[in-house]
Amino acid sequence: MVTSTEPAARMTGAQRRDQILAAARRVFAQGGVGASTDDVARAAGVSQPYVVRLFGTKRALLVETYRQACQEILAAMSAVPAGPQADKQMALAYTLLLDDRDLLRLVVLGFNGGVDPEVSALARTTLGETFRLFRERTGADPDAARTFVAQGMLINVLLGVDALEHTGEDPSLDALVQCVLAGTGEAA
Numbered sequence: 001m002v003t004s005t006e007p008a009a010r011m012t013g014a015q016r017r018d019q020i021l022a023a024a025r026r027v028f029a030q031g032g033v034g035a036s037t038d039d040v041a042r043a044a045g046v047s048q049p050y051v052v053r054l055f056g057t058k059r060a061l062l063v064e065t066y067r068q069a070c071q072e073i074l075a076a077m078s079a080v081p082a083g084p085q086a087d088k089q090m091a092l093a094y095t096l097l098l099d100d101r102d103l104l105r106l107v108v109l110g111f112n113g114g115v116d117p118e119v120s121a122l123a124r125t126t127l128g129e130t131f132r133l134f135r136e137r138t139g140a141d142p143d144a145a146r147t148f149v150a151q152g153m154l155i156n157v158l159l160g161v162d163a164l165e166h167t168g169e170d171p172s173l174d175a176l177v178q179c180v181l182a183g184t185g186e187a188a
Helices: 013-034 037-044 048-055 058-078 086-097 101-109 117-138 142-160 171-181
Strands: none
Touching: 013 037, 013 048, 013 058, 013 101, 037 048, 037 058, 048 058, 058 086, 058 101, 058 117, 086 117, 086 142, 101 117, 101 142, 117 142, 142 171
């Protein structure tokens, strides 16, 4: 048996916090707001009292998890430079976010006005900023920016209800999926 003489590296407080937020993203995305701090703690491999000590309440953990997700989306949109290809680059940046289904499912929670007032405010801000960034980066008119945001929201909904995993069950839904996702590389 070989043993290491070096102690296992301990996580910093910031690393542990990030670990808990990553677990919270998965747990809230999959279980909704009914998920508990105990569920998050188990997913993160820490104790529930530790989660509460870091975040205070489940609500505070949810809000911080949601804030982080919104910041990630806006960072992806903000990274696109203004110019003639900005519309395609913003669509690509958004498409790359589609790989993280938990991110998208979590963000959809914010569009239910009854979840939490602060989460709803973050959702509104993210929608508005995405609209503004698209117009600013592309020079597009309000209708084109609205279409970009609306297309993104429809993609979120389709992915959130696992439409791709239920292909063949409803021809009308299949047609919608093909129509919406045709240019994203997501369509089957």
